[in-house]
Amino acid sequence: MGSIANGLNGLHLNGVQELDVLIIGAGFGGVWQLKHLRDAGYKVKLVEGGGDYGGVWYWNRYPGARVDSAVPSYEFSDPDLWKTWTWTQRFPGSAELRAYFAHVADVWDLRRDSQFDTSVESAVWDGSEAKWTIKAKTNQGQKVFKARFFLPNTGFAAKRYVPDWKGIGSFRGKFLHPSSWPHEGLDLKGKKVAIIGTGSTGVQLATDLAPLVSELAVFQRTINTCMPMRQVDYEDGAQAMPREEYPAFFEARTDSFSGFDFNFIGRSTFDDDPETRRATYEKLWAEGDFKFWLATYQDMLFTKDANREAYNFWRDKTRAKIRDPQVRDLLAPMKQPYSFGCKRISLENGYFEIFNEPHVHLVDVNSTPIEEITFKGIKTSEKECEFDYIISATGFDSMTGGLKQIDIRGPSGQSLSEHWKDGTYTNLGMSVSGFPNMFFTYGPQAPSPFCNGPTCAQLQGDWIIELMNHMRDAGLKKVEAKEENVKKWRQHVADVANTSLLPSTRSWYMGDNIPGKPRECLLYLGGVTAYYKKLGDTAANGYDGFKLE
Template sequence: MPIDPGVLDVAVVGAGLGGLYAAYRLSASSRRFRVFESAPDVGGTWFYNRYPGARCDVDSLQYSYSFSEDLQQEWVWSERFAGQPEILDYIRHVASRFDLYRHIQFDTRVTSVEWDDRAAHWVITTDQGDTVAAKWVITAVGCLSTPKRPEIDGLESFTGESYYTNSWPHEEPDFVGKRVGVIGTGSSGIQSIPVIAGSAAEVTVYQRTPAYTMPAMNRPLEAAEVAAHKAHYPRHRAQERTSRSGTLVTGHSDSILAASDDEIHRRFEECWHAGSFGCALVSFADIITDREANDRLVAFVRDKVHTIVADKAVASALASWEYPFGSRRVCLDTDYYATFNRPHVHLVDVKKDPIAEVTPRGVRTRSGEREHDVIVYATGFDAFTGTLFRLGIRGRSGVRLEDAWAQGPRTYLGIQSSGFPNLFIVVGPQSPSLVVNVVRAIEQHVDWIMDALDHADAGGITTMEAAPAAETEWVSHVADVGYATLYPVADSYMTNVNVPGKPRVFMPYLGGFGSYGDRISRVAADGYPGFVLSR
């Protein structure tokens, strides 16, 4: 199909929170742009992740856009931690309120993004037969967008109902009176298991790696506290932008190793009852850098599990962590541990009793077969790079992005990659992304990208690309900062090993959200050193 003769200024891939904000900023400019979205509606991750109990683990009043004071004041969140339906309603409201739907081409999956060096633009093709040229491409596809298929034999043989938390059906399944097996105990498993157990006749949880989880202490928001928060939104947003996590959580600068037992217990209890794993991670300065310090927090959480769960063998399995607190995603839950006190809920420790296969009737482990009417796979995502690789990105000389990143992502500032000019990545690998409030990170990246486009237009710049030396320095810096902590100890999507065949590389940037923002702002103010700008 011939290329659209009118070359776009910008093509945006994705209409989740990132793509929508990019569309908002672009719609206020004179640039010609289009947003491509594979789903039938906006929402991104929040469109597909509609499993039972799905909700955010950042306070609603913080996990929201800050670009419009009117929007901040008019939208009313009902809960401290918003559930998926409310978050999706919010995203749809934003798209409608700012007339963004007209810029989005839905039900359209981008199948290739190829650089034309002679024309100095990208050529985008889609599964709908489109072939579109664009000077600049903004990928806003999210880090948790491509479902990860379980590495288990016999998945297709099961004759009952099968569901994946990362692509839940729009018509809610009925679990009443059914025997349900849940494979996976990451965030989606921990959120969904208590809800499923509320109606199912039997729930069997297959746990390979136990997660750390703390009670969310979720509750309805009171009108007075919402009004008080909104009255000081400018101050709150400023604090979020300069904080380490992009939230209002503040930490302590002292070492746990010098603190009294009473003070340690007091701080941990405060965080447990605050419903904030972020609070726990910064309760002492060395929690995430010193294993002995971290072990004190692990012991506290283990005691909590044994206090809640009546069966000591089950409690021991749920608390059988072999990695530091925080080095995998810490979860917030509603009655997760207490759910295992219910007589119809069972735990299978897959490390001791590994899954051999899925059978037509259920799941077979080493100890035998368990029959299920329904199997729920809570097995997560091909994180950070999975969706980027699916776009079929080819840069200079036709080099595929997945080949350029064969040994792990290579970016400068997590925003651009050498050999892929005019291609921007929103909250991808080697940026703070998934270790901070992602809505703040989205606004931070999109605002920076828009400033870069303005700079290019003003200076007659046709291409902008990460310089190889700057990229190498940034890759090394991200690794140095990451490996100075306990985060890389665990096997997880943050170390890139949850998908077989991927190299072990620490993916996000841990230098702090505010500090990272200062750095990319200085780069822009200094005329974009570390980028090759061509006219």
């Protein structure tokens, strides 16, 4: 297959566009694959349900939305990009991230092979042709593609979740999920606002809205052990490091547990005396990023006593910021409520201090649960509260929801959703037995939520492309994960998780946030370095674990 001038010019037969590859998703994974598959000579097209590039950052437009991974970690390693791009902040806001994706699209000339406002509804494998027939909904009607390879890069946050509260439709004000924030924004100045949920989004929203609104109520089920974000504004073109250091920096990302430029300390918590341990914690805390979580003592996520020591340090630091004793006990309780770091940790910039303001209220839904949404606002077991806006910052059907909401059917006719009804089964967190020529990135049973996004997008994307190139060179048409290897990988993911404290905590890492969802570890906790080695070993062994024909 030779190089082609324009991957979008696939054959159109009876209104069906013929391609080598169809990619879903214009986030990090999708755009990396589009660029490099096209460079390799494939006829490839990217479709995206949103109106532009950015993945979750196209949708995340709520006040305060910003990434909590620092740059330059949170960008691609291609010199054509970083040599011509300058960040304004260490932790960029959503608007700057969308601008970065526009820069990527321009430098890589992606728009000619991308189609937006296009939501894939179904994908069916045709065994006679060894191709996927993929149907998508667009503003102009249905679009049909036939592709040898189907690469859904839906990510871990593609299907929003709103609890089935009674009376949502009766609310006279505006009820919304943050991922559907209006592009034109909302005028919340002087309004009464409720935020339900204290995950990363809830923390960012509450911090940003507190100075604007007349009354803010934050409904909390579980504490967020968020840590301070040390924001840096870059001036006069200065960046986090000299650009000549970038190549070595990017090369080292796959040598860390989390795909950043740092790693766990090579000793355990109680190897240090209390004074040394305290000094270590203080140094990590002062970094103002994820180091207190993912560059701390090597036993923090695995040993109860070590974990409790980290929590106690966090607790004491946090309680010092909160004046009201009752609020203090709700936001940073003396008794550890769950294993530290085993729920998604966020970075904050003044979050706890907002509860010192008289117009900001914390509602503990454990003691006063939400009973219904009413015409006026929210009715708890204690009272009814009146609001102008209710923001349901209740997260997503993470990891599997984005894939399962598409009607994907392999040779058996069974849908992926049915296939995963009782649990998730993948090989290497990228492929499913019974679904040939389909690969996904940043999905379940990969390091995904414990991995810096661009790092995983590149290492998984490159591996998929190398496999496709191997097939093309060998004249092969079909690749499928072997069922026995899928079972082995699922067990390996569980075994690794069970050596840690992760299963002891209810979180979306374990599928706990969605009623009826099977409880299982949805991420590979072995770390990026171990995962990268497994990918390399699999390829070196002739893609052992996959059936190629």
